[in-house]
Amino acid sequence: MVKGLERYTQINQGEAVAKFQIAKRIEAEKVEGLEELLKVHSKLKKDFKKILLEGDLDILKVEPKSYSFLHLKRDLLKEMLKECKFCERRCGVNRYETTGFCKCSSKSYYSSEFLHLGEEPELVPSHTIFFNRCTFACVFCQNYDIVYSDDMPVNPEELGMLIDIRYRQGSRNVNFVGGNPDQHAHTIAEILLNVRSNIPVVWNSNMYHSEELAEIIEDFVDVWLGDFKYGNNSCALRYSKAPRYMEVVKRNFLRAKENGDLLIRHLVMPNHLQCCTKKVIDWVAENLGEGVRFNLMFQYRPMFKANEYPEISRMLKTEEMKxxxxxxxxKLSNLV
Ligand code: SF4
Structure with missing residues (x-):
């Protein structure tokens, strides 16, 4: 069993229940309007936590409810789209009428889905679903072809069925990625309503989501696969146009640790060992524990607009990797 991913492993072994499958089995009252939705949500959250802690597998024998805690979450997320604050850009736009920084309307698009064999060993084969768009604007984006287009419209029923098919083909998890999944949280809740398998949900994210979003999605995310890119605010602003980066991601990593399994990724960048890599590792060891699962990644390539920034317009040197x-x-004992 991989340290830090105990619950995930238990779900894989049929000894625990994926959170969204629990949420589907808690009956909810149908209400309208943000305030009422939030009220019912906070009441049901207590029931959800109790069932999660009890860890009774028999809940899977109960039929999913026709209107459940997960339906309520979907409706709440759809309501929140009217003044979107899914991420800490907090655009406040009505995504039924216009778009904010991420350029996403209320409709979600994705680029591909497949069984990924190149993720961390404990995750593969991972059923990765690559959503379009992102809440960051990284100048060195390694997936810019996905991020700056709208490829295929998501059909939640079809993708839900595909998740079940991939599960039968051997996937150990469904991995929502991009770009970034946060801006598609309402669509992902809808997709999960159509999934029958007891499969862990991996949220492959830049950890820039708002607290309001965390409050809702943490009850269907089993594994937080979070990028910790920078060790200070000025690098985050320069390369990803992300204000208040440190304050936001520190808060989100601490909350994630309390609400699921955690796997952290850090992409080492040229000339950023002291200001970013070292600072990230020091904070993680001190605040999340030396035993947290941590993937130090060396696959940086100077892609997209990286050549406009001389200090990052090259590959890593061997000495930097060492x-x-x-x-x-x-500092850390549980490196991938
Ligand atoms: S998800 Fe973030 S970037 Fe996109 S509209 Fe909402 S607040 Fe803005």
Missing amino acids: LAYEIASR
Whole structure:
């Protein structure tokens, strides 16, 4: 069993229930309007936590409710789209009429879905669903072809069925990624309503979501697969146009640790060992524990607009990789 991913492993082994399957089995009252939806949500959250803690597998024998806690979450997320604050950009736009920073309307698009064999060993084969668009604007974006287009419209019923098919083909989890999944949270809740398998949900994210979003999605996310990109605010602003980065991601990582399994990724960047890699590792070791699962990644490529930033317009040097590994292995014991 991988340390830090105990519940995930239990779901894989049929010894625990994926959160969204529990949420589907808690009956909810249908109400309208943001305030009422939030009221019912906060009441049912207590019931949900109790069932989650009890860990009774028999809940899977109960038929999903025709209107459940997960339906309520979907409706709440759809209501929140009218003044979108899904992420800390907090655009406040009505996504039924216009778009904000991420350029997403209320409709979600995705680029591909497949069984990914290149993720962390404990995740593969991982059923990755690559959504379009992102709440960041990284100048070195490694997936810019996905991020800056709208490829195929999501049909939640079809994707839900596909998740079940991929599960039968051997997937160990469904991995919502992009871009970033946050801006599609309402669509993902709808997709999960159509999934029958007891499969862990992985949220592959830049961890820039708002607290309002965390409050809702944390009851259907089993594993937070979070990027910790930068160790200070000025690098985050320069390369990803992300204000208040440190305050937001620290808050979200601490909350994620309390609400699911956690796997952290850090992409080492050229010339950013002291200001980013070291700072990230020090904070993680001190605040999330030296045993947290941590993937130190060396696959940086100077893609997209990276050539406009001379300090990051090259591949990593061998000495940089060695130094990053040395820093990480001194402080952290559970490296991928
Ligand atoms: S998801 Fe974030 S970037 Fe997109 S509209 Fe909402 S607040 Fe803005």
